[in-house]
Amino acid sequence: MPREPLLSLAGVNTHVGQYHILQGVDFEVARGGLTMLLGRNGAGKTTALRTIMGLWRASAGAIRYDGREITRTPTPELAQLGIAYVPENMGIFAGLTVRENLTLAARGGPPDEKRLEWIFGLFPAMKKFWNGLAGNLSGGQKQMLAISRAIVEPRKLLLVDEPTKGLAPSIIANMIEAFRELKRSEASLLVVEQNFHFARSLGDTVAVMDSGRIVHTGRMDALAADEPLQQKLLGLSLDVHQ
Amino acid sequence: MSAGTAVPAQRLDWLPLALIPALALVALPFMPSLPTWVTLTVAGLAMGMMIFMMAAGLTLVFGLMDVMNFAHGVFISVGAYAATSVLVAMKASMQAPSLGANLSAILPALLAAMALAGFLGWFFERVVIRPVYGDHLRQILVTMGGLIVVEQLIHVVWGPDIIPVPRPATITGSFIVADAAIERYRLLAVLVGIVVFVAMWLVLNRTRLGLLIRAGVENAEMVESLGYRIRRLFIGVFVAGSALAGLGGVMWALYQESVNAQIGMQMMVVLFIVLIIGGLGSVGGCFVGALLVGLVANYTGYLAPKLALGSNILLMVLVLLWRPRGLYPIGKA
Numbered sequence: 201m202p203r204e205p206l207l208s209l210a211g212v213n214t215h216v217g218q219y220h221i222l223q224g225v226d227f228e229v230a231r232g233g234l235t236m237l238l239g240r241n242g243a244g245k246t247t248a249l250r251t252i253m254g255l256w257r258a259s260a261g262a263i264r265y266d267g268r269e270i271t272r273t274p275t276p277e278l279a280q281l282g283i284a285y286v287p288e289n290m291g292i293f294a295g296l297t298v299r300e301n302l303t304l305a306a307r308g309g310p311p312d313e314k315r316l317e318w319i320f321g322l323f324p325a326m327k328k329f330w331n332g333l334a335g336n337l338s339g340g341q342k343q344m345l346a347i348s349r350a351i352v353e354p355r356k357l358l359l360v361d362e363p364t365k366g367l368a369p370s371i372i373a374n375m376i377e378a379f380r381e382l383k384r385s386e387a388s389l390l391v392v393e394q395n396f397h398f399a400r401s402l403g404d405t406v407a408v409m410d411s412g413r414i415v416h417t418g419r420m421d422a423l424a425a426d427e428p429l430q431q432k433l434l435g436l437s438l439d440v441h442q
Numbered sequence: 443m444s445a446g447t448a449v450p451a452q453r454l455d456w457l458p459l460a461l462i463p464a465l466a467l468v469a470l471p472f473m474p475s476l477p478t479w480v481t482l483t484v485a486g487l488a489m490g491m492m493i494f495m496m497a498a499g500l501t502l503v504f505g506l507m508d509v510m511n512f513a514h515g516v517f518i519s520v521g522a523y524a525a526t527s528v529l530v531a532m533k534a535s536m537q538a539p540s541l542g543a544n545l546s547a548i549l550p551a552l553l554a555a556m557a558l559a560g561f562l563g564w565f566f567e568r569v570v571i572r573p574v575y576g577d578h579l580r581q582i583l584v585t586m587g588g589l590i591v592v593e594q595l596i597h598v599v600w601g602p603d604i605i606p607v608p609r610p611a612t613i614t615g616s617f618i619v620a621d622a623a624i625e626r627y628r629l630l631a632v633l634v635g636i637v638v639f640v641a642m643w644l645v646l647n648r649t650r651l652g653l654l655i656r657a658g659v660e661n662a663e664m665v666e667s668l669g670y671r672i673r674r675l676f677i678g679v680f681v682a683g684s685a686l687a688g689l690g691g692v693m694w695a696l697y698q699e700s701v702n703a704q705i706g707m708q709m710m711v712v713l714f715i716v717l718i719i720g721g722l723g724s725v726g727g728c729f730v731g732a733l734l735v736g737l738v739a740n741y742t743g744y745l746a747p748k749l750a751l752g753s754n755i756l757l758m759v760l761v762l763l764w765r766p767r768g769l770y771p772i773g774k775a
Binding site: 253255274275276279280284285287291293294295296300303304305307349 | 668
């Protein structure tokens with residue numbers, strides 16, 4: 201009997217003000233894998249993550265996580281259930297230090313030393329700027345802090361929105377390595393991404409959105425190998441995005 | 443955790459703080475004598491401390507909850523009236539030339555003021571503010587409406603007349619230091635203000651609750667995403683801010699030696715000037731802004747009385763020309 205997916209969305213609709221953004225979204229995130237959520241700008245990827253996290257309420261449909269329905273569960277409770285969220289704007293607290301950002305994210309008390317050493321291994325800048333103001337970090341370092349904050353305690357599911365947005369290629373390479381390490385940890389990941397090279401390097405499975413609907417789900421390697429399908433779904437050529 | 447050594451640590455921005463002694467020194471040559479300057483400076487600092495107590499809650503509420511509470515003045519008024527009721531009832535203790543007897547009246551009065559203002563804050567958050575989170579226009583309308591209703595209720599409970607507030611005997615009068623007359627009450631106000639500021643600073647910077655509040659002021663949604671119930675934090679800050687306004691109201695009523703239903707509303711313009719000067723949501727900025735406003739009001743009140751209120755607006759304009767988001771801006775997400 202196949203294992204139940206960690207997260208599943210069934211017929212999820214979301215309205216933001218007068219706009220009907222998600223129009224019946226269905227997809228799943230397997231346990232222990234990395235699922236890429238791809239799509240053109242305005243397809244509804246960020247709305248999907250925010251709806252899962254409870255920041256926008258689904259107007260119809262059902263979201264299940266770890267064997268329970270969470271469609272109406274408040275955001276803080278979702279975090280307590282083990283879902284971490286890294287928003288597109290990173291959401292770091294600029295007026296707090298790196299240490300304070302991570303201390304706040306560790307709800308169970310001071311951050312675990314071993315866990316911190318692991319994070320410092322992934323992102324050495326966090327150790328270097330430990331007592332520095334988060335607002336003074338570079339764009340890449342802010343992204344590292346946002347991800348560090350999400351993993352400062354063990355989580356079951358990480359929702360990450362465009363982790364490579366605005367980053368230099370060398371930083372993206374570091375980020376790919378960090379995500380490979382994250383995949384080896386206990387967490388499952390759902391990552392929204394525009395950078396196809398990043399997506400192809402890390403994704404196990406993929407869901408592609410267009411106009412508020414899922415238009416394709418499958419293996420990431422299969423999509424990476426099928427250039428006509430990429431053109432059709434995403435309007436891009438893999439060669440261009442190497 | 444002591445990770446990292448060669449780290450660019452967080453540095454205090456001293457420039458806005460330096461404005462306070464700079465302003466006092468600039469005023470010195472315009473004064474007829476050094477004692478006059480000392481008297482006015484102490485008066486300005488005392489006024490600034492009282493304004494800080496009244497404004498601190500308002501700036502936190504705005505920063506954390508993005509709520510423009512035009513009814514904040516009623517917490518000042520209600521605090522002042524609650525304390526007045528206690529002080530009038532314990533008039534004998536107030537007039538006794540004994541610090542112990544005075545304190546036996548003042549402490550219950552302060553507690554009554556903070557408790558009633560805090561309770562009113564809780565009621566306001568639940569009934570008036572909660573339905574209009576995220577809608578600034580409606581916030582202004584309903585809080586102005588709430589202000590009018592509570593002012594009328596004050597008339598019903600305490601009557602429309604101005605009520606004299608007795609000052610305790612041991613802090614009445616002045617003492618002379620190098621020919622400068624310093625009112626005892628003003629010195630007390632400075633001390634209370636310092637205690638309140640230090641307590642707030644310690645809570646905000648040395649406790650997990652303070653960390654949550656500072657983070658919530660920047661990005662409430664992200665605090666929720668980390669697993670904290672921001673709504674509970676909202677209520678706590680709103681109640682604490684209201685209680686603090688009540689405390690400020692008592693101090694202000696004792697300073698003026700009378701109380702009327704508009705005592706809080708009359709302060710609102712000054713409070714908003716302080717908030718804007720300090721940077722909306724910034725407690726440190728509110729502290730510096732309040733002291734600057736207190737000093738400027740006292741210096742100009744003495745040198746050119748007709749310019750007193752205008753001088754605060756001029757101060758605000760000058761600060762905003764220098765730092766458009768206030769002295770200590772908060773980086774809101």
